[in-house]
Amino acid sequence: MIPLSYFLLLGALLFALSFAGIVLNRKNIIVLLMCVELMLLAVNMNFVAFSQYLQAPEGAIFVFFILTVAAAESAIGLAILVLMYRRRGNINVDEMNTLRN
Amino acid sequence: MIIPVYKILFYLNAAILIGAATMVIVTRNTMRSALFLVLAFVASSVLWMMLQAEFLSLVLIFVYVGAVMTLFLFVIMMLNIDIDPLREGFVKYLPLGVIVLAAFLGLLFLVLGPHHLSITGQDIVPVSADYSNTQAIGELLYSQYLYPFELAAVILLVAIVAAISLAFFGRKPGTKSQRVRQQLSATKEERLRIVKMEPSDR
Numbered sequence: 001m002i003p004l005s006y007f008l009l010l011g012a013l014l015f016a017l018s019f020a021g022i023v024l025n026r027k028n029i030i031v032l033l034m035c036v037e038l039m040l041l042a043v044n045m046n047f048v049a050f051s052q053y054l055q056a057p058e059g060a061i062f063v064f065f066i067l068t069v070a071a072a073e074s075a076i077g078l079a080i081l082v083l084m085y086r087r088r089g090n091i092n093v094d095e096m097n098t099l100r101n
Numbered sequence: 102m103i104i105p106v107y108k109i110l111f112y113l114n115a116a117i118l119i120g121a122a123t124m125v126i127v128t129r130n131t132m133r134s135a136l137f138l139v140l141a142f143v144a145s146s147v148l149w150m151m152l153q154a155e156f157l158s159l160v161l162i163f164v165y166v167g168a169v170m171t172l173f174l175f176v177i178m179m180l181n182i183d184i185d186p187l188r189e190g191f192v193k194y195l196p197l198g199v200i201v202l203a204a205f206l207g208l209l210f211l212v213l214g215p216h217h218l219s220i221t222g223q224d225i226v227p228v229s230a231d232y233s234n235t236q237a238i239g240e241l242l243y244s245q246y247l248y249p250f251e252l253a254a255v256i257l258l259v260a261i262v263a264a265i266s267l268a269f270f271g272r273k274p275g276t277k278s279q280r281v282r283q284q285l286s287a288t289k290e291e292r293l294r295i296v297k298m299e300p301s302d303r
Contacts (some may be wrong), residue, residue: 005214010119014119015205015209020201024198035137038237041141048152055226067169070169078176
């Protein structure tokens with residue numbers, strides 16, 4: 001069978017990949033949102049693995065709440081994105097500096 | 102010789118997951134990276150199913166692939182995005198990205214590796230055939246975690262209200278949409294006319 005550590009390493013690899021994605025794609029805000037979703041997936045992977053290996057169903061409850069919050073976050077984030085596109089005609093991260101000064 | 106189906110499935114799906122996640126962050130086309138994210142969610146759903154978390158695995162498919170990624174695809178297709186200015190700096194940040202990836206991975210492998218993690222020797226316990234994962238989660242959710250559950254419902258409501266109020270600017274002129282206030286304030290006197298008809302002789 002697969003040891004617990006392998007699932008944790010898989011989650012770690014996923015988290016590191018999405019973190020590197022945030023560093024790499026800092027211009028494209030849609031890919032940034034997708035990388036945040038991947039990070040939440042990595043965290044959820046750890047929660048599910050611990051919950052099932054250690055016989056603690058509370059971990060599964062936490063995954064449920066994280067899924068809820070992630071859905072709300074992406075809905076609001078995309079609504080803000082659509083609003084910004086309507087106002088400015090592009091979604092370039094570099095031009096989001098109207099609050100500066 | 103017994104074929105280790107579980108191990109093969111784990112490594113296959115882990116490889117798909119990591120490959121899809123890599124493609125999400127390196128591909129040029131935003132649309133394609135959203136589709137690779139869907140593939141990553143499906144692969145991790147299979148992994149959760151192998152961990153005997155059936156309910157969460159199906160919820161991952163329903164919520165993420167069915168709702169969240171559909172939303173992403175809608176937004177990507179609706180906005181006419183010019184990709185080229187969004188990609189500039191990718192090569193410039195590539196060394197930094199690789200360094201960050203290596204540092205993060207080194208740290209996490211050091212912590213979570215099989216030699217260092219103190220929780221070893223545990224194995225996943227196969228549940229009996231009549232065990233229901235959904236029922237177990239539901240019993241916990243509706244007894245011990247009832248208030249957090251209701252709070253989650255409020256968060257979803259707030260998200261609905263916020264998304265609608267952000268993206269809805271009132272009705273456009275010239276469209277035939279429903280006007281609820283006029284509908285509710287309509288009375289019988291101004292809409293209904295009773296006509297007395299003469300009975301015909303025939």
